[in-house]
Amino acid sequence: MNRLVQQMSSTPNRRRRPDPAAGEGSGAARGSNCKNITIMKLPRYGALSTRRDDVAMTTIRVHGWPVSTWTRTAAMTCIEKGAEYELVALDRFSPEHYALHPFGRMPVVEVGGLVLTETPAIACHLDECLGGPALQPEDLPTRTAMRRWMSICADYVFHDVVRAIPRGRPASAEELAVARTALERVESLVGDGPFLAGDGLTLADLFLAPQIANAREKAPEVLDGLGAIAAWAAGIEARESFRRTAYDPASV
Numbered sequence: 001m002n003r004l005v006q007q008m009s010s011t012p013n014r015r016r017r018p019d020p021a022a023g024e025g026s027g028a029a030r031g032s033n034c035k036n037i038t039i040m041k042l043p044r045y046g047a048l049s050t051r052r053d054d055v056a057m058t059t060i061r062v063h064g065w066p067v068s069t070w071t072r073t074a075a076m077t078c079i080e081k082g083a084e085y086e087l088v089a090l091d092r093f094s095p096e097h098y099a100l101h102p103f104g105r106m107p108v109v110e111v112g113g114l115v116l117t118e119t120p121a122i123a124c125h126l127d128e129c130l131g132g133p134a135l136q137p138e139d140l141p142t143r144t145a146m147r148r149w150m151s152i153c154a155d156y157v158f159h160d161v162v163r164a165i166p167r168g169r170p171a172s173a174e175e176l177a178v179a180r181t182a183l184e185r186v187e188s189l190v191g192d193g194p195f196l197a198g199d200g201l202t203l204a205d206l207f208l209a210p211q212i213a214n215a216r217e218k219a220p221e222v223l224d225g226l227g228a229i230a231a232w233a234a235g236i237e238a239r240e241s242f243r244r245t246a247y248d249p250a251s252v
């Protein structure tokens with residue numbers, strides 16, 4: 001184990017006390033949920049803070065690569081919240097990478113003195129700690145619909161589409177069949193509205209859009225005839241958050 005990893009793993013996670021002035025402690029106000037998400041202390045940032053005004057003062061760092069669908073979701077979430085962020089290229093599988101992410105994945109997001117991993121946690125945290133439009137619906141059925149999409153994306157679409165379709169060589173018939181099956185199931189669940197859950201943009205849209213784009217980039221034929229996905233994706237892909245996070249496939 002390298003020295004940095006040893007240092008971090010031997011440092012107990014500490015939670016700061018709730019700050020009532022920031023609406024923390026009761027758990028009633030939206031935004032106060034931030035107190036539960038201290039993942040790892042970043043020594044160089046000094047005192048932890050997730051107060052919205054403090055967060056706005058700090059640079060958000062998204063560690064990852066533009067081609068990574070989950071990194072793109074994190075970056076799109078920042079943009080949709082109206083927050084600037086700095087994309088920091090990860091030196092994949094380096095000791096520094098593992099010090100930030102014990103599983104060696106991306107993205108890792110630094111915000112408000114916290115180091116966050118796992119995109120569902122990251123996206124919810126960004127939504128709740130930053131100003132800008134809410135990306136999680138208030139009403140429970142719609143919120144649950146959003147969460148269902150997030151789970152579908154984190155499991156079936158990520159494994160059967162994003163990971164199953166290779167980059168750098170043609171996909172095999174079997175790989176394409178796995179991806180196609182998952183995408184046909186997604187097609188059956190996408191409605192005819194512009195958003196996946198409810199009548200506004202939610203994290204569900206920011207999860208699925210990079211994954212569909214990834215499939216189209218690597219094997220466009222797997223999306224042939226999937227009209228509901230195509231219509232929905234066209235709307236999300238017209239957004240600034242999607243366009244600003246575009247990458248050149250030739251550079252990957």
Ligand SMILES: N[C@@H](CCC(=O)N[C@@H](CS)C(=O)NCC(=O)O)C(=O)O
Pocket residue numbers: 067068069070071104105106107117118119120
């Ligand atoms: N559960 C993680 C998944 C992250 C993930 O797998 N990211 C991909 C890039 S999209 C990655 O790091 N791939 C590198 C690898 O698998 O070695 C999350 O929600 O953030």
